[in-house]
Amino acid sequence: MDTALDRAVRVFRERGYHATSIGDLTAAMRLATGSVYKAFRDKHAVFLAAFERYVALRQEQTRNAAAKGTNGRERLRHVLLSHVEHSQGSEGRRGCLVVGSAVELSALDPMVGARVNAQLKTNENFIAGLIREGQADGSIPAHVEADDTARLMICITQGLRVVGKARLPLDGERLVGVAMKLLA
Amino acid sequence: MDTALDRAVRVFRERGYHATSIGDLTAAMRLATGSVYKAFRDKHAVFLAAFERYVALRQEQTRNAAAKGTNGRERLRHVLLSHVEHSQGSEGRRGCLVVGSAVELSALDPMVGARVNAQLKTNENFIAGLIREGQADGSIPAHVEADDTARLMICITQGLRVVGKARLPLDGERLVGVAMKLLA
DNA sequence: TTGATTCGGAAACAATCATTCCCTATTATC
DNA sequence: GATAATAGGGAATGATTGTTTCCGAATCAA
Numbered sequence: 052m053d054t055a056l057d058r059a060v061r062v063f064r065e066r067g068y069h070a071t072s073i074g075d076l077t078a079a080m081r082l083a084t085g086s087v088y089k090a091f092r093d094k095h096a097v098f099l100a101a102f103e104r105y106v107a108l109r110q111e112q113t114r115n116a117a118a119k120g121t122n123g124r125e126r127l128r129h130v131l132l133s134h135v136e137h138s139q140g141s142e143g144r145r146g147c148l149v150v151g152s153a154v155e156l157s158a159l160d161p162m163v164g165a166r167v168n169a170q171l172k173t174n175e176n177f178i179a180g181l182i183r184e185g186q187a188d189g190s191i192p193a194h195v196e197a198d199d200t201a202r203l204m205i206c207i208t209q210g211l212r213v214v215g216k217a218r219l220p221l222d223g224e225r226l227v228g229v230a231m232k233l234l235a
Numbered sequence: 236m237d238t239a240l241d242r243a244v245r246v247f248r249e250r251g252y253h254a255t256s257i258g259d260l261t262a263a264m265r266l267a268t269g270s271v272y273k274a275f276r277d278k279h280a281v282f283l284a285a286f287e288r289y290v291a292l293r294q295e296q297t298r299n300a301a302a303k304g305t306n307g308r309e310r311l312r313h314v315l316l317s318h319v320e321h322s323q324g325s326e327g328r329r330g331c332l333v334v335g336s337a338v339e340l341s342a343l344d345p346m347v348g349a350r351v352n353a354q355l356k357t358n359e360n361f362i363a364g365l366i367r368e369g370q371a372d373g374s375i376p377a378h379v380e381a382d383d384t385a386r387l388m389i390c391i392t393q394g395l396r397v398v399g400k401a402r403l404p405l406d407g408e409r410l411v412g413v414a415m416k417l418l419a
Numbered sequence: 420t421t422g423a424t425t426c427g428g429a430a431a432c433a434a435t436c437a438t439t440c441c442c443t444a445t446t447a448t449c
Numbered sequence: 450g451a452t453a454a455t456a457g458g459g460a461a462t463g464a465t466t467g468t469t470t471c472c473g474a475a476t477c478a479a
Binding site: 070081135144146153154157168196200205207211213216221235 | 249250251253254258276319328330334335337338339341342343348352355356359380381383384387389390391392393394395396397400401402403405406409410412414416417419
C-alpha cells in the first residue's frame with residue numbers, strides 16, 4: 052500500500068491535482084478504481100495522504116543533508132545544495148508537491164492551504180535553527196538576522212522548484228556559493 | 236474585449252488553468268459561452284492570450300519600478316521591492332500566472348512550457364542587465380557574478396509568489412535588505 | 420470440504436466539462 | 450427604409466470526470 056502511495060505521489064507531482072484523473076491514479080498505483088475507494092474516502096483523501104508522505108520523505112532527505120555538515124554554516128550549505136539538486140534535471144521536472152499545492156490548491160482548499168502554510172513554517176524554522184546554531188558555534192556572524200534570512204531562504208528553495216520545473220539549468224555550487232553571501 | 240481578457244487573467248491567476256471551467260470564465264468575463272468561442276478558438280487559446288496580457292502588464296510594472304532608482308543598485312532594489320509587494324496580501328494571494336503556468340502546465344504543455352521558459356529568461360536578463368549597469372556606474376562591485384546572481388534572484392522572485400500565495404507575511408524592506416547582500 | 424469474509428476489479432452512475440450549433444439583436448450598406 | 454452581415458447569447462451535445470455498486474477470487478476458520 053505504501054508503494055502504491057509512492058506512485059500516487061509521483062503522479063500528483065508530475066500532473067498536479069486537477070489534471071490527475073482517478074484513471075491516471077489507478078494506472079500509476081496499479082490498483083482498480085474500487086480498490087482506491089476502499090483505501091481512501093475520495094480523490095482528495097488520496098492527495099492528502101500523498102502530500103504527507105512526500106513531506107515526510109523530503110524532511111528526512113533534508114535532515115540527512117544537514118548531517119553532512121560539521122557546523123551550522125556547513126549544515127546550511129548542504130541543505131541548500133540538496134534543494135538545488137532536487138530542483139534540477141528529471142527530479143526537478145517532476146516537481147515539488149508543496150510548491151504545487153501552494154500554487155494550485157492553497158487559495159481555494161483551506162485544508163491544503165493550512166497544511167502548506169504549516170509546512171513552510173516548519174521548513175523556515177529548521178533553517179532559522181541552523182543559522183542560530185552557526186551563530187553559536189561561530190561559523191555565522193552574530194549580526195545576521197536569523198528570521199528574515201530564513202524566510203528569504205525559503206523563498207529561494209521554493210523558487211528553485213519553480214525555475215527547475217521550467218527547465219532552466221541550475222548549477223548547485225555556483226548558486227549556493229552566491230546564496231551563502233546572505234550569511235555574511 | 237481587453238477588459239474581458241483582464242477578467243480572464245484574474246480568474247486564471249486565482250484558480251489556475253484546470254480548476255477554471257469555461258463557466259467560471261464566462262461569469263468572470265461577462266460573456267456568454269458562444270461569445271467566448273467566437274473570440275478564441277478554445278479554452279487553451281484564452282489562457283495563452285491571458286498569459287501574454289499578464290506578462291506585458293507585469294513587465295511594464297517592473298520597468299516602472301526600475302525607473303525609480305538612480306543607479307543600477309537602486310534600480311535593482313526597487314525591482315525586488317516591487318516583486319515583494321506584488322507577492323503580498325490580496326494581490327499575492329491572487330497569484331502569478333508565470334509561476335502558476337510553470338508549476339501546473341509547463342511539464343505537460345510544450346507551448347506553455349516554452350513560453351514560461353522564455354519569459355523567465357527575459358526576466359533574468361533584465362536583472363543581469365541591471366547588475367552590469369550597477370557595475371558600470373560603480374554602485375555594484377565588479378567581482379559580483381552577474382549571471383549567477385541574476386538566476387538566484389529569479390529564484391527569489393518566483394519563490395516570493397509561492398510563499399505569498401501560501402499566506403506567509405512578507406516584509407518588503409527587511410527581505411530586500413537581506414537580499415541586497417547578494418550584491419556585496 | 421465448506422462457510423464466511425475480505426480484498427481487488429470492472430462495469431454502471433450521475434454530474435460536469437469543453438465545445439458546437441442555432442437563434443436573436445444590432446449595425447452597416449445600398 | 451429594406452436587407453445583408455456580424456456579434457453576442459443560450460440551449461443542446463458528446464465526452465470525460467469522480468464516485469458507487471456489484472461481482473468474482475482468494476484467504477482463513479471450522
